[in-house]
Every structure is written in C-alpha cells, then in structure tokens.
Amino acid sequence: MNKNIFQLPRNLVFFIMFVMLTGQAVARQENPFTGDNPWPDIRKERITKVLPEAMKTAGVDAWIVVCRENNNDPIAHHIGGENAGGTAVFLFYIKDEKFGSIVFSPAGEATALADLHIHDQVLPIPRGHSAISAAAEYAKSRPFTKIAVNSSSENEMADGLSYTQRKNMEEAFGSEAAKFVSSNELLYEWLSIKLPSEVDIMKKAAQLTSDWQYEAYSQVRPGKSTDADIAKFLKNKIAEYGFKDGWAADQNPNVNSGPDRGHSHATDKIIMPGDVIQIDFGIRVYDMWVTDIQRFAYVLRPGEVVAPDSVQQYWENSKQGSRIALSAMRPGVTGYDVDKAQRDFMKKKGSEYVMWSTGHPVGYVAHDVGPSLGGAQLIDSKPRAESFKKLKPGMVFAFDGFFAWKLPDGREKTMSVEEMAVVTADGASYLIDPQEELILIKDAIKQ
DSSP states (O other): OOGGGGGSOHHHHHHHHHHHHHSOOOOOOOOTTOSSOSHHHHHHHIIIIIHHHHHHHHTOSEEEEEEOSSSOOTTHHHHTOTTOOSOEEEEEEEETTEEEEEEEEEHHHHHHHHTTOOSSEEEEEOTTSOHHHHHHHHHHTTTOSOEEESOOSSOGGGOOOOHHHHHHHHHHHGGGGGGEEESHHHHHHHHTOOOHHHHHHHHHHHHHHHHHHHHHHTTOOTTTOBHHHHHHHHHHHHHHHTOEESSOGGGSSEEESSSOOOSOOOOOOBOOTTOEEEEEEOEEETTTEEOOEEEEEEEOOTTOSSOOHHHHHHHHHHHHHHHHHHHHOOTTOBHHHHHHHHHHHHHHHTOOOOOSOSEEEOSSSSSOSSOOBOOTTOSSSOOOGGGGOBOOTTOEEEEEEEEEEEOTTSOEEEEEEEEEEEEOSSSEEESSOOOOSOEEEOOOTTO
C-alpha cells in the first residue's frame, strides 16, 4: 500500500483502504446540515445583539433600508426583507440607549412579516400610499441626528439604494435628508463579525470542503484524468448533498495542474506526472454560509516515491507562509500587517511576485465584508482602506501561504495553500486542521 495514503485525513484513509481491499464504494459521508435552517434564529440574534453595537461604533442613531421585489437590496436577507413585494422600509434606531426596529410594509405583506417576530413593530401601509413617505414622517418626528442609508462607493453590500429610491427618500425627508450618511461603516461593523454559532457552522462546512478535495485527488489517474474531471467530481458532491457553490458556479472549483490561471474555470488539460495540482473550492450551506479552501497535490514521476527536493521546498515555503500569516492575526493588528508579515518571508525565500492579497474575509460570500489581508504587495498604487482596518474577535478569514516560481517555459506556478481561521480574543485559530503534507499521487500512466 502506498505509504502516502496516511498523509490524508483519517476518515479518508479508512475510506480509501476500504475501497482498495473490497473494490466497493462505501456510504457517503454524513451530512451535518440536515434539519431546520438555523438562520432565522441566528439572524434575530445578530439584529438584537450585534447590530446595536455596530450602529454605536459607526456613530449613527438610525438606519433605513428600502426593500422591494425583483431588484432587492443586497442586505434584505439579513433583516427579513427577502420576501418584499411592494416597497417596504425597515427602520432601526437607538434612543436613550434602547434599540428598536419598525417596518413600514405594504398591507398585503405585513402579516407574514410580523409572523417572523424579528421586529418590534410592523406597520401596514394601505394600497396607494407610500412606505417611504410614512417612514419619513416617522423619522422626522424623532430626534435622530445621523441616519444611515445604503449608498456607498466603497462597499457593494452598503450600496443597495437605487438612484430613484434615493431621490424619493430625499424628497420625502426634505431638509431632514441632510442627516443621511452612508451605511458603509455600519455594515462593515455588523457583517464582519460572526457569532460563535456561525463559526461552528463554518467549521463543519470547511471540513467537508477539505475532505472532498482529498477524495477528489484519490480519483486522479495521471495521463487520463483532466482538471475538468476533478471539478466535475466536486460539482457532483455539491449536488449530492444539496449545497450550492461558494462563488460563481463556472469557476468553482478552480482546478489547475498547469501554469497559473488566476480566478478561472477548470479546463480539459490532462494531468501528467510532474504536475503540481491546485484545487480552489468552496461550498454554500443553508444557502447562507460559504467556505474557501485550497489543497495541493503533486503527481509522482516514474520511479519517484517522494516529490523532488525543489517541489518539496516550494511546499514547505508555502506552508510556512500560512503559519506566519496566522501568527500575525490577532485583535488590533491591521490586514496590511498580516500581509506584510508573509511578504517579508516570501522575499527572504526568493518567491516570485504574487499579485494576490494574503487573505480576505469569508462568511456570507467568499469575499465578505471586513479587513483585507493585503496591500503590502502593491508597488505603484496605494492599498485599499480595508487593508488598514483592524482585526477583531469573531472575524473569519480565508488566507493563503504563498510561494511562486518560474516553470521551464518561463510561466509561473504558485502554491497558495488556503486555510480558514477565526480571530479570537488573543490571536487566531484555524477552523479545521490545515494541510500539513503535500498530497502525492502515484504515476498510473503505465498501469
């Protein structure tokens, strides 16, 4: 038996041993995401516990979100407005340290919205009347000083207010529209922090994401299998379990056994001995939380039992870069600090230039709201403001350990072992055990 099988997670070792000994498949891995969707309860907790603190940090005492059918605000699902038909206005406020919420909803939808028990009040607006006007009259009667609205040039999640909606809001509020400020900072503070229950869900999802990649590698037959075959295997896993893609379906997973292709789709390139294979893969569970994990493998050439020293060193450098990035992640440091810690190591080890940021927030989308673990790679331009945002407990990141080198034809290949981690009170911890060893695939061309 190939000794390198023991480099796989224990559950997959048992799976492969069983198949090798019996020639039969075993029952599929247990799905941890059956039963009721926990999002309704988690959403309510996020609104009542996390949102007030986000509003205080952002320095606003009111927040207005306008929801509607077909072209809804991207934040609608987070506040209970995902089923809006006619225009509905959601108003959150803080008065005398008390947090509250009120919804001005079309009458035909108000009953169902009230049944969700998310908001303090749901006021039915009769047909032919404007929810925006009703919300404006209510807000103007209150001593609000700063009213956040979803217009932003920095964050698409805070930019859901259309031009005509903004115009209607300004007309309805009149001179009080001078109190409008962007919800950019508010949404940054609210969405970037994940509850412990959400982190637990993402841990389970990350484990599946990683396990399936190991299983996909066990299917590879050099000289026959293609990058697209691996992608198809993982696509079938998503369908079998009833999940969704972690990002754009055409590029998930990105499987690449050749030179770097960046964010891309898997091609029909045949996997050959000597190839370093990258799988970049993510799943969406409960239609809410996503993962982003990469696993790397090397295809042994005839006569090889381990990877060549050069490839093994590339792997060790990449892995060490990941560990350095993790050790730099703690409350109070900036995303730039984390990126620079790894860049300094890459420079010391002689890595080629890598354009990508070390990491990014992940949670509700693959590239979520929060600090960017990047900026130190930029030479001729200024880093984004998100690079200088400070890390806080509860933030979850997907981040890479980088090492890039030149291939014989002059093109580049990058190892970017990607893990997920959560920031804790005094540092950061991986969501799941990281990849410790380069996966080795036996040459099977002559078999």
